[in-house]
Amino acid sequence: MLSRVAEELYWMSRHLERAENMARIVNVNENLLMDLPVKIPFGWQSTISITGGDDVFYDHYDEPDEKNVIRFIIADTNNASSILSCISRARENVRTTRDIIPRESWELLNDLYQKIKNNMSTALGKRGRNAFLNSIIGDVHRITGLLAGTMSQDEGYCFLRLGRNLERADMTTRIIDVRSANLIAELENELTPFGNIQWVSVLKSLTAYQMYRQYSKTRVKGALVLKFLLQCEEFPRSFSHCINEVKKCLEELPNNDEPLREIASLQRLNTNTDIGKLAKSGFHDHIDLLQAQLASLHNCIDKSYFLTELD
Amino acid sequence: MTINWKEYGNDDCYDELITQAGVPRAHARQLSKYLKSLSTADLQERKAASDLAITVMGVTYTVYNEQGRVETIWPFDIIPRIINMKEWETLQAGLKQRVDALNMFISDLYSEQRILKDKVVPRFLIEGSKNFRKQSIGVKPPLGIWAHICGSDVIRDKDGKYYVLEDNLRVPSGVSYMLENRLVSKRIFPDLFEMYRIQPVDDYPSQLFDTLASVSPQPEEYPEVVVLTPGVYNSAYFEHAYLAQQMGVELVEGRDLLVGDDDCVYMRTIDGLEKVDVVYRRIDDMFLDPEVFYKDSTLGVKGLMRAWKKGNVTLANAPGCGVADDKVLYAFVPEIIKYYLDQDSILNNVPTYLCYRENDLDHVLKNLDKLVVKPANEAGGYGMLIGPKSTKKERAAMARMIKKNPREYVAQPMINLSTAPTLIGDKLEPRHLDLRPFILSGQQTHVTMGGLTRVALKKNSIVVNSSQGGGSKDTWIVDMSGK
Structure with missing residues (x-):
C-alpha cells in the first residue's frame, strides 16, 4: 500500500470520527442546558475548549453564546475541527483514495457533504438541529458500517481502524478533561442533583451511559465514571479499548517495532494508575500526559508508514 | 410524449437516428416507439434520476474560475446515440488498421527512419515537430508499441460517411465518461436494454490492464502496474482514479515514485520501496522527468527517462509518441498505412x-x-x-x-457534423456530435464498443468540448441482425 494513501485513509477516518463526536457533543450540551437551572454557570464555552479551539474562536467572535458557538462548531471553516471542515477534509482524503475504498462509501460521504452544505440553516436554527445532528451521526455510522461490511480487511482497512481509534482515544481524554474540570472538585462531597446530571452528560457525550449502567450497578459516581471511560477494556470508546484496538492494527502492519513500543508504554501509563487517588489531585496532569503520549504515538506512526524514503 | 419527427428539422446534415424525411432509421425505431410511450413527466423523471445518479457517483471534472477550483458535472443527455453493429464493424477495422500503422510509423521514426529515407514523409516535418523527442531515439519498447492507448475523433459528414478528424496519441481522456454513461443508462432505461442487443463496454478496464501487463519488461512475472496522475487538481483526475480503481492498481503521483541507483523505478509503500514495471502515465512528456525535460516540474519523477531507456520500466504511452498526432502528419496517414501495411486506408481522412x-x-x-x-x-x-x-x-x-x-x-x-435527437427542455431537438473510440495496443489490439459521444448542447454549435457548452451521450452499438 502506498504511504501517501495509507496516510489519507488514516486521516479520513480521524476526520469522520471527529465530526461524529462534535455532533454528539453539541447534542448533549444542548440537552444538558435545558435541564440545568440558570444559576449554574455552565454554557457553551466548554464545547470550544474540547477541541482546543479557544484561540481561533476569539479571533472571530466576541461572545461564546449559543449562536456563535454553534456556528463555530458546525459550520465555520476557520475551525479545523468544525463538522463542515471535518467532513469536507474527509471527502478530500477520500477523493485521492477513491481507488482503494468501496465506491459506495465515497457516494455516502459525498451525500453527507452535500447534505451538510445544503442544510446549514437547519443546523443553525434551534428546532431542526437535534434531528440534523443525529442524522450526521447516523450517516457516519453508515459509512463506518459499510466499510466494515464491504472492504477487505487488509492494510488499508487497518489504517482506517487505526485512525478511528486514535481519534476516539484522543476525544475521550478531551471530553473527560474539559467536562469534568468543574465536577472533580466536588467529587468528595455529596453529589447534588445537578452534579449528577452533569456526570451523566459526560457519559452521554460518549454514548456511554447505558453501558456504564451495566458496568456499574450503583448510582453514578464521579471516580467510577472516570475509571470506566479510561480503563474499561470492553467499552468501545474507553481509552483502554481504543488503545488496544490500535495495538491490534499495528500488529497486522509491517515495520511495527517502534509504534508497538510506544503503545506498550501508553498502556502501562493508563492501566497502572489508581483513578480514585488521582481524582483527588493531579488528574488534569495525568490527562495531559496521556495526550502527550498519544501525540508521540501519532508521530511514530507518521515516521514508520507515511514518510518512506530511500535508505 | 408526443414526438413529431416531421417537425424535427435536421435539414442540413446527417442525423444519426432520423432520416431527412422525418422517419426513424431502422436501429432507432424501437427507441422512438419507447420514447413516444413515455409521458413528458416520465421523461423528466428519468432525466432527474440520471442527474442524481451522476451527482451521487461523483462524476466530475474540474474547471477554474475567479472563485478558484470548481467541480462541475459534465452534462449528460439521456437520449442514447445508436450505431448499427454492421456499420460499426467497418469503423472498428479501420481504427485498428490506423493505429497499427501509426505504431509502426513511430517505431520507425525513432529507429531506422526508413519512411524518411524513402521520402514518403519529408524529413524536415519530423525534425521540426514540437512533439518529436530526440531523447527517445534508439529506444526499443516491448513489442515495438509506442501508442498503447489512442483516442481517435471520428465525425460524420453530410454524405453520411465517417471521417477521422484526429488521432490523440499523447494522453487521450474521456473513457471514464463512456463507462459511467453506460451505468447511468442502465439505471434509467432498463427496459431498452431488454429490447436491444447492446454491446457491453464495461470490459475496458480489464482490457486496459491486460494491454499494460503485456508490455511489461518482465512479461512472465505478475507485473506491478501503476497509473501516474498529475494529482487531484488535474481536470481529468476523476478518470485517473476511476481507471486505477477499476484495474485494481495503485494510483500514484510523482512524489510516490523514485528511481534508485540501479535505474529501476520504485514506489513508496508502508512496507518500504516496491519495484514498478509499467507506468500508465497521464502526464505530458515535458513534465515526466525534471532530469531530461522541464527542470522545475514537480509532477514527474527524477530519473524516469533513465529507467525507461534502460528497459527497466515501460511507459505508456511512450515518450515522443505525440509526434504522430501532429496535424500536418495527419495528412500523411493514408500514405503511412500504405507504406507499412500495404493496404488502402479503410477510413477517410478529412482533406x-x-x-x-x-x-x-x-x-x-x-x-x-x-x-x-x-x-x-x-x-x-x-x-x-x-x-x-x-x-x-x-x-x-x-x-x-x-x-x-x-x-x-x-x-x-468546414464539415457539418452529424446530429442526433437531444432532450432540450421538454422537446427532442437535433444537436451536433462526434465520437471518440479508444484503441488499446498490446499483444492484441482492442477497440472500445462505441466510445464517448460528445454533443454540442447549444443550437447549431459544432463545438463539442466540455469547456464550451458540450455534453455527452451514451453510445450504443446494437446488433440488428435477424431483426
Missing part, C-alpha cells in the same frame, strides 16, 4: 491543406472565410479559426500567423 506547400498556402489564404484553420500541435481546440463564423479581423490575424510559420498550420473544409 487537409498543408500550409508549408506553396500551392496549398495560396489556396488557404484566399479561402480563409470557408476553411477551418488549425495549429498543427495544439490539443483541445485551442488556436483554431472557424472561417465561416470568423470576423475579418480574426482572419487577418490568422493570415499573419500562417505566413510567419506555415509549417505549423493546416486547413480543412
Whole structure:
C-alpha cells in the first residue's frame, strides 16, 4: 500500500470520527442546558475548549453564546475541527483514495457533504438541529458500517481502524478533561442533583451511559465514571479499548517495532494508575500526559508508514 | 410524449437516428416507439434520476474560475446515440488498421527512419515537430508499441460517411465518461436494454490492464502496474482514479515514485520501496522527468527517462509518441498505412491543406472565410479559426500567423457534423456530435464498443468540448441482425 494513501485513509477516518463526536457533543450540551437551572454557570464555552479551539474562536467572535458557538462548531471553516471542515477534509482524503475504498462509501460521504452544505440553516436554527445532528451521526455510522461490511480487511482497512481509534482515544481524554474540570472538585462531597446530571452528560457525550449502567450497578459516581471511560477494556470508546484496538492494527502492519513500543508504554501509563487517588489531585496532569503520549504515538506512526524514503 | 419527427428539422446534415424525411432509421425505431410511450413527466423523471445518479457517483471534472477550483458535472443527455453493429464493424477495422500503422510509423521514426529515407514523409516535418523527442531515439519498447492507448475523433459528414478528424496519441481522456454513461443508462432505461442487443463496454478496464501487463519488461512475472496522475487538481483526475480503481492498481503521483541507483523505478509503500514495471502515465512528456525535460516540474519523477531507456520500466504511452498526432502528419496517414501495411486506408481522412506547400498556402489564404484553420500541435481546440463564423479581423490575424510559420498550420473544409435527437427542455431537438473510440495496443489490439459521444448542447454549435457548452451521450452499438 502506498504511504501517501495509507496516510489519507488514516486521516479520513480521524476526520469522520471527529465530526461524529462534535455532533454528539453539541447534542448533549444542548440537552444538558435545558435541564440545568440558570444559576449554574455552565454554557457553551466548554464545547470550544474540547477541541482546543479557544484561540481561533476569539479571533472571530466576541461572545461564546449559543449562536456563535454553534456556528463555530458546525459550520465555520476557520475551525479545523468544525463538522463542515471535518467532513469536507474527509471527502478530500477520500477523493485521492477513491481507488482503494468501496465506491459506495465515497457516494455516502459525498451525500453527507452535500447534505451538510445544503442544510446549514437547519443546523443553525434551534428546532431542526437535534434531528440534523443525529442524522450526521447516523450517516457516519453508515459509512463506518459499510466499510466494515464491504472492504477487505487488509492494510488499508487497518489504517482506517487505526485512525478511528486514535481519534476516539484522543476525544475521550478531551471530553473527560474539559467536562469534568468543574465536577472533580466536588467529587468528595455529596453529589447534588445537578452534579449528577452533569456526570451523566459526560457519559452521554460518549454514548456511554447505558453501558456504564451495566458496568456499574450503583448510582453514578464521579471516580467510577472516570475509571470506566479510561480503563474499561470492553467499552468501545474507553481509552483502554481504543488503545488496544490500535495495538491490534499495528500488529497486522509491517515495520511495527517502534509504534508497538510506544503503545506498550501508553498502556502501562493508563492501566497502572489508581483513578480514585488521582481524582483527588493531579488528574488534569495525568490527562495531559496521556495526550502527550498519544501525540508521540501519532508521530511514530507518521515516521514508520507515511514518510518512506530511500535508505 | 408526443414526438413529431416531421417537425424535427435536421435539414442540413446527417442525423444519426432520423432520416431527412422525418422517419426513424431502422436501429432507432424501437427507441422512438419507447420514447413516444413515455409521458413528458416520465421523461423528466428519468432525466432527474440520471442527474442524481451522476451527482451521487461523483462524476466530475474540474474547471477554474475567479472563485478558484470548481467541480462541475459534465452534462449528460439521456437520449442514447445508436450505431448499427454492421456499420460499426467497418469503423472498428479501420481504427485498428490506423493505429497499427501509426505504431509502426513511430517505431520507425525513432529507429531506422526508413519512411524518411524513402521520402514518403519529408524529413524536415519530423525534425521540426514540437512533439518529436530526440531523447527517445534508439529506444526499443516491448513489442515495438509506442501508442498503447489512442483516442481517435471520428465525425460524420453530410454524405453520411465517417471521417477521422484526429488521432490523440499523447494522453487521450474521456473513457471514464463512456463507462459511467453506460451505468447511468442502465439505471434509467432498463427496459431498452431488454429490447436491444447492446454491446457491453464495461470490459475496458480489464482490457486496459491486460494491454499494460503485456508490455511489461518482465512479461512472465505478475507485473506491478501503476497509473501516474498529475494529482487531484488535474481536470481529468476523476478518470485517473476511476481507471486505477477499476484495474485494481495503485494510483500514484510523482512524489510516490523514485528511481534508485540501479535505474529501476520504485514506489513508496508502508512496507518500504516496491519495484514498478509499467507506468500508465497521464502526464505530458515535458513534465515526466525534471532530469531530461522541464527542470522545475514537480509532477514527474527524477530519473524516469533513465529507467525507461534502460528497459527497466515501460511507459505508456511512450515518450515522443505525440509526434504522430501532429496535424500536418495527419495528412500523411493514408500514405503511412500504405507504406507499412500495404493496404488502402479503410477510413477517410478529412482533406487537409498543408500550409508549408506553396500551392496549398495560396489556396488557404484566399479561402480563409470557408476553411477551418488549425495549429498543427495544439490539443483541445485551442488556436483554431472557424472561417465561416470568423470576423475579418480574426482572419487577418490568422493570415499573419500562417505566413510567419506555415509549417505549423493546416486547413480543412468546414464539415457539418452529424446530429442526433437531444432532450432540450421538454422537446427532442437535433444537436451536433462526434465520437471518440479508444484503441488499446498490446499483444492484441482492442477497440472500445462505441466510445464517448460528445454533443454540442447549444443550437447549431459544432463545438463539442466540455469547456464550451458540450455534453455527452451514451453510445450504443446494437446488433440488428435477424431483426
